[in-house]
Amino acid sequence: MPHNATWMFSKTCEYAIRAAIFITRESRDGRRVGAKEIADGIDSPVHFIAKILQELSKRGIVQSSKGPTGGFYMDADALGHTLADVVITIDGDSLFKGCVLGLDECSEKKPCPMHFEFKRIRKELHTVLNKTKLGELQDNLDMSTFYLSRR
Amino acid sequence: MPHNATWMFSKTCEYAIRAAIFITRESRDGRRVGAKEIADGIDSPVHFIAKILQELSKRGIVQSSKGPTGGFYMDADALGHTLADVVITIDGDSLFKGCVLGLDECSEKKPCPMHFEFKRIRKELHTVLNKTKLGELQDNLDMSTFYLSRR
């Protein structure tokens, strides 16, 4: 039987979200952070998060620059993204659109038994992930009271 | 990047839920259904669902009997179970308890940035999966209007 020690996001996506929030927080005072520092900050394998960051960078979710003094950061544009953007970039939009029971043909007309029950949950989920921009999260002083790693 | 074409449940668990509902429906008029028939009915690999059914049977979520006229079915006891029971049997309770971002130490005191936002969603999710017993689902005539496979 599957282990599935987590929730609704792939592990890759969990790392991505944690990294995005970490970078948001760090780039508050203009700091750029390297893959190593991020990996330490969010408890993830260095090379793995590096790969993920490549993808996020490609899609404009985070900014990056090479060389010394380089690293990952967020510009104004990037701060306009939401957590939903991060999720969609990594896991796609199936979380918001796919059938809970994995049926291809599930729809309003041919609903699976859980279709209508989960409509509200799905909507709420979308709302939560969409309502806050990373920039707003950045402005929130409480941010320092949240944890991204186990230490 | 991960594919993750579905939602919050493992594929194994999706099959399990679909099978449980299928058996509930079929055992309405005392019918027992074989693994093959179930696999056809819910669009799943035969041997794979057979394995899953073994587990569900072991935990009393479904009943089974061997030999000709044998197959899977639900007795009164089994009909008292909820979808949450099925989910927990297969995927464990991490869906209801684990941190959304996969942090081991996430708690009220050391919350991850999404902790409080997701509290409500998690609760609602638990409610939806817990509120209806399979037996009640069985009594619901609308059941015939729901789909469990692509055909």
Place this chain on the structure above:
DNA sequence: ACAATAAAAGATATTTTTGTCTTTTATTAA
């Protein structure tokens, strides 16, 4: 008793996800 049926059990294979390591490319500062 026997043949047929169906679940249980277990071995094995494939695919996907996750994680690691090495090389290349771009940028900076001295």
Place this chain on the structure above:
DNA sequence: TTAATAAAAGACAAAAATATCTTTTATTGT
């Protein structure tokens, strides 16, 4: 213009999830 730094890229490895196949065991009707 060179050495150091850091991301980008790509090859490879390990682990987990999913899927298939074969053998065994229990049950039924004849």
